[in-house]
Amino acid sequence: MSWRLELRGASRDSVIRGGPGEFGAFVSELSEWGGEERGRAYVITDANVARERADELERLSRFGPARPLILPAGEPTKDLETLGVCYSWLAEGGARRDDVVIAFGGGVIGDLAGFATATYLRGLSLWQVPTSLLAQVDSSVGGKVAINLPAGKNLAGAFYLPDVVVIDPVLLDTLPREEFRNGLGEVLKYGLLEGEALVTLIEGCLAGVNQRLPKALDEIIERCVRYKAAVVQEDERETGLRAVLNLGHTIGHALEKYLGYGRVGHGQGVVLGLLVALRVSEELLGLDRDVRPRMLRLITALGIPTQVELPDIDGVLEATGWDKKLSASGRGYVGLRRLGEPVLGLNPPDDLLLEALEMIRI
Numbered sequence: 001m002s003w004r005l006e007l008r009g010a011s012r013d014s015v016i017r018g019g020p021g022e023f024g025a026f027v028s029e030l031s032e033w034g035g036e037e038r039g040r041a042y043v044i045t046d047a048n049v050a051r052e053r054a055d056e057l058e059r060l061s062r063f064g065p066a067r068p069l070i071l072p073a074g075e076p077t078k079d080l081e082t083l084g085v086c087y088s089w090l091a092e093g094g095a096r097r098d099d100v101v102i103a104f105g106g107g108v109i110g111d112l113a114g115f116a117t118a119t120y121l122r123g124l125s126l127w128q129v130p131t132s133l134l135a136q137v138d139s140s141v142g143g144k145v146a147i148n149l150p151a152g153k154n155l156a157g158a159f160y161l162p163d164v165v166v167i168d169p170v171l172l173d174t175l176p177r178e179e180f181r182n183g184l185g186e187v188l189k190y191g192l193l194e195g196e197a198l199v200t201l202i203e204g205c206l207a208g209v210n211q212r213l214p215k216a217l218d219e220i221i222e223r224c225v226r227y228k229a230a231v232v233q234e235d236e237r238e239t240g241l242r243a244v245l246n247l248g249h250t251i252g253h254a255l256e257k258y259l260g261y262g263r264v265g266h267g268q269g270v271v272l273g274l275l276v277a278l279r280v281s282e283e284l285l286g287l288d289r290d291v292r293p294r295m296l297r298l299i300t301a302l303g304i305p306t307q308v309e310l311p312d313i314d315g316v317l318e319a320t321g322w323d324k325k326l327s328a329s330g331r332g333y334v335g336l337r338r339l340g341e342p343v344l345g346l347n348p349p350d351d352l353l354l355e356a357l358e359m360i361r362i
């Protein structure tokens with residue numbers, strides 16, 4: 001079944017549509033669109049997606065005057081130099097303000113192509129066609145676009161809602177297993193944030209999720225997207241509520257930083273961060289002690305490790321000091337009073353965080 005929702009932003013709106021086969025439906029509708037007078041599509045992707053989803057790329061590229069821009073895959077591509085490559089490619093291809101950029105890829109392409117689109121000619125139309133699970137449930141929705149600077153991740157960016165987001169779970173069947181797991185970390189975050197219904201839904205279709213059956217994934221993805229869209233609609237520029245989306249991320253990012261990017265997957269980092277957040281929430285918010293073992297069972301069934309080697313847990317705490325999400329007044333940590341009821345702005349004491357980190361340590 002296909003689904004559709006509208007996210008109303010301060011200066012732009014997003015139409016978000018999804019479902020198994022939605023890519024094909026979207027491309028068919030596109031045949032009515034475009035042409036010299038009405039705008040053209042410039043497609044940006046990465047080398048893995050270009051190889052694994054060659055047919056879809058070919059179909060998207062028909063609407064552009066230029067061949068797609070195929071960038072190297074991976075986080076290092078989200079940098080200033082490659083942003084320059086995008087600008088030059090748009091300029092050489094004669095992109096105009098009524099043209100569209102289609103970001104066809106995971107979160108790296110979405111963030112980079114999105115930032116290029118937000119800034120080239122002060123903004124073209126942006127369409128996101130996410131191909132990783134993380135991008136489908138999270139990064140393609142909500143308009144945060146950014147590149148990394150030598151001083152840190154996502155330091156140069158903008159809030160720029162895509163006009164269209166097309167989310168087709170069929171595209172996920174070529175995603176490497178580790179990358180699929182990265183997306184599952186975010187899915188579990190949305191489960192805790194949204195509440196009982198989503199957690200029960202995931203528990204009820206574990207086999208389908210593990211086999212990546214589009215039908216099983218579709219409803220889960222839709223619920224994650226609806227949750228995020230509702231939060232973003234209320235707080236597009238992250239002045240308050242949107243920070244709930246950082247649940248599990250303060251410790252998750254610290255683990256990635258402390259262990260070295262790539263040594264612990266982003267998804268595993270988030271999952272471990274969620275477990276720490278649940279332990280902290282038991283103490284500070286009286287979270288029911290049944291939630292954590294329930295999540296542990298779920299995480300294990302999804303094949304994600306629940307512990308990691310941590311030579312020095314103080315080092316993890318220090319690494320949180322770099323997290324740009326910390327507020328000046330305290331840790332700005334996100335906890336959970338109960339499933340579906342996040343609480344912002346906690347300031348957990350060090351000894352509680354250390355005890356919680358001990359729990360995820362092998």
Ligand SMILES: NC(=O)c1ccc[n+]([C@@H]2O[C@H](COP(=O)([O-])OP(=O)(O)OC[C@H]3O[C@@H](n4cnc5c(N)ncnc54)[C@H](O)[C@@H]3O)[C@@H](O)[C@H]2O)c1
Pocket residue numbers: 046047048049052053073074075078105106107108109111131132133134135138139140141142143144145146154171172173174175176179182
């Ligand atoms: N803007 C936001 O709100 C937001 C939110 C969360 C994360 N992010 C950003 O997202 C990025 C991570 O995104 P990601 O996990 O998608 O990483 P990614 O874009 O690097 O994709 C992961 C890997 O999977 C490959 N891939 C993607 N789709 C594929 C497919 N269908 N078949 C085969 N291979 C495929 C890619 O080539 C890449 O090697 C980070 O830079 C992070 O900062 C942004």
